Amino acid sequence: MQRILLFLFRVRAFLLFLFLEGIAIWLIVSYNSQQGSAFFNSSNQLSGSVLTAQNNVVEYFSLASVNRNLVEKNAELLAELEKYQKPADSVFIELDSLLLHSFQFKGAKVINNSINLSQNFITLNKGSNHGIREGMGVFNEEGVVGRVKGVTKNFASVISILHTDLLISSKITSSEVFGSTKWDGKNPKQAKLLYVPRHVTIEVGDEVVTSGYNAVFPEGISIGHVLEVKQGTDTNYLDITIELTADLSRISYVYLVENNQEEELDELYQSNGISNE
Amino acid sequence: MSSRRVFLLVVGFVLYLIIQVMLLKNLVLFGTAFCFLYVLYILLLPVDFKTVPAMLIAFALGLGVDLFYDTLGIHTASIVALAFVRAGWLKILTPTGGYDDDLQPSMLNMGFGWFLTYSLPLFLLHHLLFFYIENLGTNLFLPVVQKIVYSTIFVFIMSIIAQLLFYRRRRGI
Numbered sequence: 001m002q003r004i005l006l007f008l009f010r011v012r013a014f015l016l017f018l019f020l021e022g023i024a025i026w027l028i029v030s031y032n033s034q035q036g037s038a039f040f041n042s043s044n045q046l047s048g049s050v051l052t053a054q055n056n057v058v059e060y061f062s063l064a065s066v067n068r069n070l071v072e073k074n075a076e077l078l079a080e081l082e083k084y085q086k087p088a089d090s091v092f093i094e095l096d097s098l099l100l101h102s103f104q105f106k107g108a109k110v111i112n113n114s115i116n117l118s119q120n121f122i123t124l125n126k127g128s129n130h131g132i133r134e135g136m137g138v139f140n141e142e143g144v145v146g147r148v149k150g151v152t153k154n155f156a157s158v159i160s161i162l163h164t165d166l167l168i169s170s171k172i173t174s175s176e177v178f179g180s181t182k183w184d185g186k187n188p189k190q191a192k193l194l195y196v197p198r199h200v201t202i203e204v205g206d207e208v209v210t211s212g213y214n215a216v217f218p219e220g221i222s223i224g225h226v227l228e229v230k231q232g233t234d235t236n237y238l239d240i241t242i243e244l245t246a247d248l249s250r251i252s253y254v255y256l257v258e259n260n261q262e263e264e265l266d267e268l269y270q271s272n273g274i275s276n277e
Numbered sequence: 278m279s280s281r282r283v284f285l286l287v288v289g290f291v292l293y294l295i296i297q298v299m300l301l302k303n304l305v306l307f308g309t310a311f312c313f314l315y316v317l318y319i320l321l322l323p324v325d326f327k328t329v330p331a332m333l334i335a336f337a338l339g340l341g342v343d344l345f346y347d348t349l350g351i352h353t354a355s356i357v358a359l360a361f362v363r364a365g366w367l368k369i370l371t372p373t374g375g376y377d378d379d380l381q382p383s384m385l386n387m388g389f390g391w392f393l394t395y396s397l398p399l400f401l402l403h404h405l406l407f408f409y410i411e412n413l414g415t416n417l418f419l420p421v422v423q424k425i426v427y428s429t430i431f432v433f434i435m436s437i438i439a440q441l442l443f444y445r446r447r448r449g450i
Contacts (some may be wrong), residue, residue: 012329013329013332014361015360016329016332017332017358017361020332020333020353021354021358023336023350024336024357026350027349027350028349028354029411031350043343045407046344051345052344100301105306112345114302114346114347115412118411118415118417119411120347121347123347124349128382167281184417185415185417185420186420187335264305
């Protein structure tokens, strides 16, 4: 017995090594689910407040470009608003009010961001106290940014579009063909458009937007432009590279969108056995 | 262990952690060369530092860095592995005559050539583990190798600069 104890004592470093690595691997595995607990990441209270303090200093450096982008977005929204003014003399059909109110928008500030790893995350300065919930879509004035992974009271962590596991349901505006946008982990300005069949003709420069099928994003938020179309090597699908419109290296303010009918849609899909990405 | 040494260890821990997550997190050259300078803290623990406390410190340091990088567990796993092999590696590299007891195995104390053979394989091990785990499930071979090689070189250069600027040569012989 004493020998066993002595032996264990002699290899205590190795045992501790195994134990600590075990914890680390458990953390990696449990964190890698798409919707995880938000305690042990940059959206917890401690690191969140540190990042906020850091951001308060750093944000002054990007104020000019942020202002310019916001002005552009305002102009665009004003033009959009013009369309909804009731025309003076023509028949006006009011949309179903339920449809009108199915999406809700919120704003937040980015306090932490990374683009160079293969699984990048973003931290926002708003959380469940401000009505942010898991699964909300995140975009800015340029295009899609990501999707909320987890929230705490005052902070939220977002799976960036530059995350090799995030799929975003998208379509090409010119041909109305659907596909999924996924980052391939190489260039933070480019992504791949998957599952577009070979018979579709696609021009370089075609716009790619959200499809509105998976109830995270409303239809028509810009994702990118087609940069290159190649015949895929093995499958039935084209190999399409798109250039992302959102420049993830300099995002500072983002909008969050929530679909009020998402639960109902998910319920419908589940009861019919359809898996929704 | 004198209280002054403990104090220096704690201050070093906090400083490395803060500098890593506040400044160096944003320093990525050409999208491939990362600067994980916090690894140097574990490398420069005194020679007679036991493996068990070194691993516990490495675990805490890795977890702290992970919180801010949103890479939960990956930094932790790789830095703990580094702390585990450090003592053995130091033993292999013992110069003739052995080490002084609480010697810091830095470039200033041991010379450039010795520090190169000591630190470069350990940096490489840490980066290999980090980028391998980080890219599990993706099939990016070449970009990962690029990241490992360039980051290792970059961190090595940065660690030399940091030692020249902020560390002192041991007084005496």
